[in-house]
Amino acid sequence: MGNSRLLIENYAGVVVVTFQDSSILDMAVIDQIGKDLYELADKQNKQKLVLDFSNVKFLASQALGVLLTLHKKCQAIKGNMVLCGLRKDLMKVFSITNLDKIFKFFPDDAAALGHFKVSVR
Numbered sequence: 001m002g003n004s005r006l007l008i009e010n011y012a013g014v015v016v017v018t019f020q021d022s023s024i025l026d027m028a029v030i031d032q033i034g035k036d037l038y039e040l041a042d043k044q045n046k047q048k049l050v051l052d053f054s055n056v057k058f059l060a061s062q063a064l065g066v067l068l069t070l071h072k073k074c075q076a077i078k079g080n081m082v083l084c085g086l087r088k089d090l091m092k093v094f095s096i097t098n099l100d101k102i103f104k105f106f107p108d109d110a111a112a113l114g115h116f117k118v119s120v121r
Helices: 027-042 061-076 088-096 109-115
Strands: 006-011 014-019 048-052 080-084 104-106
Touching: 006 027, 014 027, 014 109, 027 048, 027 061, 048 061, 048 109, 061 080, 061 088, 080 109, 104 109
Parallel strands: 014 048, 048 080, 080 104
Antiparallel strands: 006 014
16 A cells, blocks of 8 residues: 555454544545545455554545445455544544444544454553
């Protein structure tokens, strides 16, 4: 993946994707992020995904569509995707759109990895 928008790390079979941008608002950026994320499920068959939003301050609603699609792709390969590190105001976006019922959220990557029975430190 040739861009630095996503930092992708693998811990014992769990892929942690850290968003590098503090604002994910631009459609072109969202499309690119979407392509990279879908590839993890579609091409690499990664079943355990942690999306780390700790750097993100602003998120366009279009990005939620990408997350939903990724969620469906994960389910299709019997996978599981969780989100972590969301700020309170970002969390609001998820609750307003009822997506807080769909996704699992964790305070940080260590907690998210714990969900997959992986310990980092």
